[in-house]
Amino acid sequence: MTTMLDVTDISAGTCCAPLVREPLSAAEADQLATTMxxxxxxxxxxxxxIVAASEGAEACVCDLIEPVGLSQPTVSHHLKILMNAGFLTRSKRGTWAYFKLVPGALDRVSQLFVGS
Amino acid sequence: MTTMLDVTDISAGTCCAPLVREPLSAAEADQLATTMxxxxxxxxxxxxxIVAASEGAEACVCDLIEPVGLSQPTVSHHLKILMNAGFLTRSKRGTWAYFKLVPGALDRVSQLFVGS
Known part of the structure; x- marks a missing residue:
């Protein structure tokens, strides 16, 4: 298992102007690199x-393990990194945890690279 | 200096449908992860x-070293990775090498994350 990344929450939406418009500052580049x-x-x-393409952009962790062919702890580790980066939120309903795409989080990545 | 990445050429434009539309296959995810x-x-x-925001989306390597505060060999190493990934092309004019953004390369990344 890899070390947990100290990622920046993309859902905060504070970084950055599109790359084609102006050069990134060192701080912006550090922030964006951790998200990337x-x-x-x-x-x-x-x-x-899988989560993004699911109905309501939400999926049960129980439906995420088999498709990626990894152990439950490894899948949980990856989901935690995606949560810390602001791409997913987690809610518990009954036995299972459900992961939902943060609205606009992928769009914010998209907007950084648009316009080339 | 890090090891040279075996990156996939984004300019080929073969990978993938937007993430919100359908789950990535294992092969697509491998390909996209190397680009990312x-x-x-x-x-x-x-x-x-810096290259993307330059006039004509092109910059001399001589104008890239000072802003990032790295040695010329390190900058060249990073530029090579960006070329291998299909984001930049290189041309030599006189003494200097010029790096140009591949038209549409960033847009292809943008399109992968659009629509959340």
Missing amino acids: KALADPARLRLLS | KALADPARLRLLS
């Missing part, structure tokens, strides 16, 4: 895409 | 944003 690190992992991208 | 790794570094994000 949360996305730079195949398991996390798959988990995020 | 090229972007998950503060120096590379700054270099890319």
Whole structure:
């Protein structure tokens, strides 16, 4: 298992202007790089895409383990990184935890790279 | 200096449907994660944003070294990763190398995350 990333919450939406418009400051680049690190992992991208493509952009953790073929603790680790980065929120209903895409979080990433 | 990443050329534009539309396959997620790794570094994000915000989306390497405060070999290393990932092309004119943003390369990243 990798070390937990100290990621920046993309849902805060404070960083940055689109890259084509103006150069990033050192602080903005550090902040954005940590967010991009949360996305730079195949398991996390798959988990995020499964949740995002689910009805209501929400999925039970019980439906996330089998598709990615990883252990439950490893899946939980990746989901936690995506939560810390502001891409997912977690709620508990009955036995299971449900993970929901934060509205606009992926769009904020999208807007950073638009316009080239 | 970090190891050279084996990145996927985003300019090929073969990967993937937007994450909110359908889950990524394992192969698509691997491909996309390597592209995201090229972007998950503060120096590379700054270099890319400087080039992207320059006139004609092109910059001389001589104008890239001072703003990021890194050595010329380190800057060249990062520029090579961005080239391998399909974000930049390089041309030599006189003494200097010029790096140009590949048209549409950032837009292809943008499109992957749109629609949340």
